[in-house]
Amino acid sequence: MARNPERRTALVDAAIEVLAREGARGLTFRAVDAQAGVPVGTASNYFTSRDDLFTQAGRRIHVRMTPDPAQVGEAMRAAPSRELVTELMRWLVRRMTAERTGYLAMLELRLEATRRPDLQAELNRAVRAALEESVRFHLDAGLPGDADTVLVLYLAMTGVLLEHFTLPDVLSGTELDRLVETVVSRIIPPSGPR
Incomplete structure (x- = not known):
C-alpha cells in the first residue's frame, strides 16, 4: 500500500x-x-x-468541515447571548453553503453508512465527538442554554441544512438568516436558560 x-x-x-x-x-x-x-x-x-x-x-x-480556530476566536469576541448563538448558527449555514460539496458528500456518506458497518462506526464516532465538543464549547463559552439546548440546535440546524441543500424549493421564499433567527429564538428564550 x-x-x-x-x-x-x-x-x-x-x-x-x-x-x-x-x-x-x-x-x-x-x-x-x-x-x-x-x-x-x-x-x-x-x-x-x-x-x-x-x-x-x-x-x-469532518476535517474539511471543521472551522478554523482563528475564525472561531474571532466569532466569539461578542458577549455570550442568544444573539451570539444566532450569529454562530448563521455562520454555520454560511460555512456549510461554502463547503456545499462536503455537505452533500456527508449526506451521501450517512446514507451509505446504513449499509457499511465500518463507515457507520466511523461516522458515529466522528459525529458523536463533534457533538460532544459542541456541547463543551457552548457551556465553556457561557452561551445560554445547556447540553439539551445544543442537542436541539444541532437537530434543528441539521434539518434546515438538509432542506436547504436537497429540496431548496421547500424553503423558497424563506430567507435563511431569518429562519435561523426563528430557530434559535424558539429554542433559547430571551433571557437564556442556564
Whole structure:
C-alpha cells in the first residue's frame, strides 16, 4: 500500500467530490483517479477496498468541515447571548453553503453508512465527538442554554441544512438568516436558560 500522505489526502478529497457529484454508486477507484487527475490504478494503491475508501472519506469530511480556530476566536469576541448563538448558527449555514460539496458528500456518506458497518462506526464516532465538543464549547463559552439546548440546535440546524441543500424549493421564499433567527429564538428564550 502506497504511503504518500499528501497523495492519500488528495485522493480522499477527490472521493468527496465524486460523492457529492455522483453519489455513492459513482464512487469507484477509476472515478477517484479521474477526479484527482492521477493515472488509472492510483487509488487502488492507497485503499484496500471500496469500503476503506468510504471510511477514509468519512474521516476526512469532518476535517474539511471543521472551522478554523482563528475564525472561531474571532466569532466569539461578542458577549455570550442568544444573539451570539444566532450569529454562530448563521455562520454555520454560511460555512456549510461554502463547503456545499462536503455537505452533500456527508449526506451521501450517512446514507451509505446504513449499509457499511465500518463507515457507520466511523461516522458515529466522528459525529458523536463533534457533538460532544459542541456541547463543551457552548457551556465553556457561557452561551445560554445547556447540553439539551445544543442537542436541539444541532437537530434543528441539521434539518434546515438538509432542506436547504436537497429540496431548496421547500424553503423558497424563506430567507435563511431569518429562519435561523426563528430557530434559535424558539429554542433559547430571551433571557437564556442556564
